[in-house]
Amino acid sequence: xxxxxxxxxxxxPGLEDWEDEFDLENTVLFEVAWEVANKVGGIYTVLQTxxxxxxxxxxxxxxxxxxxxxxxxxxxxxLLEAPTPALKRTLDSMNSKGCKFLAQSExxxxxxxxFHEWLAGVGLCLCRARRLPVATIFTTHATLLxxxxxxxxxxFYNNLENFNVDKEAGERQIYHRYCMERAAAHCAHVFTxxxxxxxxxxxxxxxxxxxxxTPNGLNIKKFSAMHEFQNLHAQSKARIQEFVxxxxxxxxxxxxxxxxxxxxxGRYEFSNKGAxxxxxxxxxxxxxxxxxxxxxxxxxxxxxxxxxNNFNVETLKGQAVRKQLWDTAxxxxxxxxxxLYESLLxxxxxxxxxxxxxxxxxxxxxxxxxxQRQSFPPVCTHNMLDDSSDPILTTIRRIGLFNSSADRVxxxxxxxxxxxxxxxxxxxxxxxxxxxxxGVFPSYYEPWGYTPAxxxxxxxxxxxxxxxxxxxxxxxxxxxxxxxxxxILDRRFRSLDDSCSQLTSFLYSFCQQSRRQRIIQRxxxxxxxxxLDWKYLGRYYMSARHMALAxxxxxxxxxxxxxxxxxxxxxxxxxxxxxxxxxLSRHSSPHESEDDEEPRNGLPEEERYxxxxxxxxxxxxxxxxxxxxxxxxxxxxxxxxxxxxxTAPSSSLSTPSDPLSPASSxxxxxx
Numbered sequence: 001x002x003x004x005x006x007x008x009x010x011x012x013p014g015l016e017d018w019e020d021e022f023d024l025e026n027t028v029l030f031e032v033a034w035e036v037a038n039k040v041g042g043i044y045t046v047l048q049t050x051x052x053x054x055x056x057x058x059x060x061x062x063x064x065x066x067x068x069x070x071x072x073x074x075x076x077x078x079l080l081e082a083p084t085p086a087l088k089r090t091l092d093s094m095n096s097k098g099c100k101f102l103a104q105s106e107x108x109x110x111x112x113x114x115f116h117e118w119l120a121g122v123g124l125c126l127c128r129a130r131r132l133p134v135a136t137i138f139t140t141h142a143t144l145l146x147x148x149x150x151x152x153x154x155x156f157y158n159n160l161e162n163f164n165v166d167k168e169a170g171e172r173q174i175y176h177r178y179c180m181e182r183a184a185a186h187c188a189h190v191f192t193x194x195x196x197x198x199x200x201x202x203x204x205x206x207x208x209x210x211x212x213x214t215p216n217g218l219n220i221k222k223f224s225a226m227h228e229f230q231n232l233h234a235q236s237k238a239r240i241q242e243f244v245x246x247x248x249x250x251x252x253x254x255x256x257x258x259x260x261x262x263x264x265x266g267r268y269e270f271s272n273k274g275a276x277x278x279x280x281x282x283x284x285x286x287x288x289x290x291x292x293x294x295x296x297x298x299x300x301x302x303x304x305x306x307x308x309n310n311f312n313v314e315t316l317k318g319q320a321v322r323k324q325l326w327d328t329a330x331x332x333x334x335x336x337x338x339x340l341y342e343s344l345l346x347x348x349x350x351x352x353x354x355x356x357x358x359x360x361x362x363x364x365x366x367x368x369x370x371x372q373r374q375s376f377p378p379v380c381t382h383n384m385l386d387d388s389s390d391p392i393l394t395t396i397r398r399i400g401l402f403n404s405s406a407d408r409v410x411x412x413x414x415x416x417x418x419x420x421x422x423x424x425x426x427x428x429x430x431x432x433x434x435x436x437x438x439g440v441f442p443s444y445y446e447p448w449g450y451t452p453a454x455x456x457x458x459x460x461x462x463x464x465x466x467x468x469x470x471x472x473x474x475x476x477x478x479x480x481x482x483x484x485x486x487x488i489l490d491r492r493f494r495s496l497d498d499s500c501s502q503l504t505s506f507l508y509s510f511c512q513q514s515r516r517q518r519i520i521q522r523x524x525x526x527x528x529x530x531x532l533d534w535k536y537l538g539r540y541y542m543s544a545r546h547m548a549l550a551x552x553x554x555x556x557x558x559x560x561x562x563x564x565x566x567x568x569x570x571x572x573x574x575x576x577x578x579x580x581x582x583x584l585s586r587h588s589s590p591h592e593s594e595d596d597e598e599p600r601n602g603l604p605e606e607e608r609y610x611x612x613x614x615x616x617x618x619x620x621x622x623x624x625x626x627x628x629x630x631x632x633x634x635x636x637x638x639x640x641x642x643x644x645x646x647t648a649p650s651s652s653l654s655t656p657s658d659p660l661s662p663a664s665s666x667x668x669x670x671x
Contacts, residue, residue, distance in 0.1 A: 028061045028109045029054070029545065030102075032123055033116035036066025037076040041267065042216070042450045043116055043141055046194075049219045053538040060084070061109075110135070110553055112545050117141060118177055121184025128187040135552035137544055138188035139214060142198065142447040143205050144181050148172045150272050150445035157467060157492060160204040182206050189551040190544050195469025196476075198447040212544050215473055216448045217537035218457055220529050229434075229459045229526055230519065236427070236435030237261070243425045244299060246322030247315065247381075247412065250373030253405055254297040260511060261436040265303035265429070266451055268415075270391040274442030274465070275302065277496070279392070281442075281503040282409050283399035288508050289408035296511045298409045301436070302392055303429075306415035308382040311424055315381045319424060321370055328367040332360050377403045380413040381424060434458050437518065438510055442489050442503055443468050452486075459526030461485030463506055466492050477531065480574040482506075485525035524575060575614055 031054070035044040047064065055062050060083050066072075073079070082088035090102060102111075114137040115124040127134045145168060150156050169178035185191050185206045193199045193210045203209045241256050248254075266273050282300055289296060336355055343350040379402065384390050392413055396402070403410045420428045433439065439455040439462035446468035453470055455462040464471035466488055474486045481488050487506045491499050513521070530536070543559075550559035 024058055024061060026109045027058075027549070028063070028111050029058050030063050030065055030111065030113045031116070032065045032113060032120040034067060034119040035116070036064045037072040038067055038069055042448065045218075045450055046141070046216050047116075049217065050534050050538060050541070052219065053534045054541070057538075057542065108133070110549060110556065112137070112548055114139065114541075114545070115184065115188070118144060118181035118184060121180055124184045125180070125187050133552070135190075135545075135548035136188045137190045137192065137548050138184045139192045139194070140181065140185065140198070140202055140206070141194050142445075143201055144174060145169050145172075145178050145205050146198075146201050147272070147445060148174060151269060153271060156445070160201065163205070165205055165207075188548075190548040192540075192544050194448045195472060197467060197469055197472050201447075211547060212540060214540040214544055215469070215537050216450065216453065217532050217534035218450075218453060220457055220533040230522065232434050233459065233522065236431045236433075238435075239427050239431065240425075240435040242322070243319070246319040248377045248403070248410070249318050249321045249325075250371050251377055251403070251405055255295065258295050259297045259299060260438065261299050261301065262438045262440050262507070263301040263303060263432070263436050264440050264451075265301075266441070268304040268306050269445075272443060272445040273304075274440075274444060274491075275304070275392060276395065277442040277491075277500055277503060278440050279395045279399060279401075279411075280500045281507055282411065283401060284500065284504040285507045285511070286401060286407055286409035288504070289511065290406070294408060294511065296408065298507075298511065300409060300411050300440075301432075302411070302413045302415075303418060303432075304392070304413075304415060305417055306390065307385040308415050309385060310383055312378050312381055312383055314375070314378050315424060318377070324370060325367050328363055332356070332364065335360060377410075379403060379411050380415065382415050384415065430454075430458070433460055436460060438462065438507075440503075440507075441465075441468070442491065442499070444491055446470070453532050456486070456525055457529040457532060459522045459529075461487070461510070461521055461525050463487040463489055463503065465489045474528070474531075476571075478528070478572045483521075483524065483575045484528055484572065485521045486528070528572070 031047065033043055033047060035041065036047055038044065051064070082091055111134045113124065113127060113134050115121050116139050118140075121138060124136050124138055127136055145163075145165060146156070149163070149168060165178070166175070169175040185202065185208045190211045191202075191208055192212050192214045193202050194214060194216050196213055199210045199213055240261055241259075244256065244259070245252060264273070264275060264278055270276055278300075282298075285298065288294075289298070339355050340350050379396055380387075380393060384393065387393060396411060396413075401407060401409060401411045414425065416422075418425060418427055418429045418432050420426050420431070425432075427435070433455060437460070439452055439460055441449060441452050441462060441464050443449065443465055444467055446465070449464060449468040449470035452462040452464045452468075462485070464474070464486065466472060466475060471488050474481055475488050478484055478486060489499060489503055489506070494502065546557065547559045549557040
């Protein structure tokens with residue numbers, strides 16, 4: 001299964017804007033999806049984060065259509081009056097008669113309707129069956145049959161050409177839904193997928209090759225102080241450390257300053273998301289750290305929602321004990337400070353034997369006694385409904401990671417989405433990600449992969465696979481992904497055991513990095529964030545809409561894309577300095593301490609690191625691609641075509657929104 005290049009693989013950001021703006025005065029865009037203001041999965045993130053750039057392009061001519069839910073209306077929708085008389089009449093008609101109209105304006109506009117996934121695809125099929133004058137786009141974010149097949153532990157990618165799709169869909173009792181998805185793909189004027197790996201999957205399972213790949217982006221927040229994301233990492237890590245102090249009370253015999261936080265998050269699909277591979281690799285990592293006498297400790301979080309009763313009592317008790325110890329320490333501190341202050345007022349040095357009285361010692365002894373614990377710290381923070389058959393807990397029992405004192409790898413399973421209002425771990429997801437050191441997502445089936453993308457924009461290294469859309473995308477555009485903190489695990493051409501060994505190697509190498517090396521790598525990771533910005537990736541959606549208009553209304557619009565060329569491409573070179581590899585950047589002295597200030601960045605004299613200088617060198621070395629030709633339109637009042645406009649290739653990357661602006665200088669952090 002060769003990964004052939006597509007439109008999105010031959011061009012990327014750093015280019016000048018298109019020469020002519022598309023005439024949208026009499027054109028309307030409807031975007032239809034089940035996850036409009038209805039958070040279910042990744043499509044919600046696509047629509048929410050893309051809304052701003054699409055709204056900037058279309059203004060009041062952009063509408064999102066989704067299911068009406070009371071929760072969504074209360075929390076995510078601002079109720080307003082219809083902005084135009086035509087829309088008001090349409091909504092009034094829909095309220096009185098049902099959804100039977102959508103065009104009641106005096107001058108018929110050119111309508112583009114973009115449908116996401118098979119749930120919304122019914123409307124697309126009806127538009128074409130009723131011959132409505134609508135340009136249609138269908139985007140599949142993951143094929144229905146593909147998700148089911150991968151969950152069944154089949155060798156999916158090496159047998160794509162061999163599946164009897166009707167038989168497989170029928171056996172899994174999803175034939176009716178599969179037929180709707182396939183019909184929507186074939187009825188649409190333009191068919192798109194979110195990644196090259198999904199494009200190949202759709203070509204074999206849905207029997208249509210996508211017209212264009214539309215990668216998923218994010219809204220990138222750039223800080224006025226470029227090192228601020230490093231400070232946010234330190235602040236968020238401190239919040240996680242407080243939770244860890246409570247969770248491991250009585251067994252806190254490891255140094256938190258030498259503790260790394262790994263995590264996996266997402267939908268609870270044990271094999272598809274790679275939780276099975278991650279657990280096996282953690283068991284091997286635990287063995288390596290123990291036999292090599294490493295002082296490093298790893299706390300691995302599994303953030304995957306599952307069926308639970310409530311919080312684990314022992315877990316809640318841990319946070320209560322931590323708070324009690326904090327209150328006791330503050331009480332003793334205040335009494336100590338008051339006595340010290342009174343002693344200094346009279347001009348004498350305090351008698352340290354009298355600073356703490358018997359009551360103080362009694363209070364502290366009671367607090368210490370409360371921390372005594374006979375059992376190991378719990379693996380799961382909640383009471384599971386299916387404890388005996390839960391895949392994660394069953395695997396943990398098999399590999400023996402029970403959070404014992406001898407284990408260098410600790411595991412915490414949090415079967416609920418994170419929330420800042422939680423009494424257990426009161427942080428939201430973004431804050432949690434910023435506080436971790438490494439995101440691990442060894443997915444087998446991952447059409448895109450928003451979790452590693454979110455790590456990247458926050459400057460957190462991550463592990464992805466060559467079977468995920470994100471992994472293939474970054475591998476295509478970065479010469480040395482691991483040097484930038486993007487580790488790509490091979491799950492296509494290796495056995496499961498070999499993939500586990502490779503993941504173990506990634507994790508162990510990461511554990512060997514010094515504090516300074518991790519800082520350097522986070523700077524490099526954050527520098528890639530502009531690759532994922534909607535202000536660049538949104539152009540692929542623009543191309544899809546222009547392509548659809550040209551197909552639906554050929555008398556008014558034309559579209560002539562360039563052919564993808566293997567010599568084109570946008571590619572980050574290898575970093576200008578030596579990658580942060582433990583084997584290439586050891587301390588110059590064997591007696592140098594990890595706790596030293598490391599004025600030379602932890603690198604030998606000849607390998608000093610300057611972030612601004614490295615970023616500038618990378619920027620000069622990047623190859624700038626050509627952008628595909630754009631569509632052109634004729635005036636809506638005339639029926640003649642206008643010749644298409646072909647933009648010239650960008651000769652430099654010196655645009656005001658240059659995606660390769662110098663990354664931040666090294667930020668300070670404690671780990």
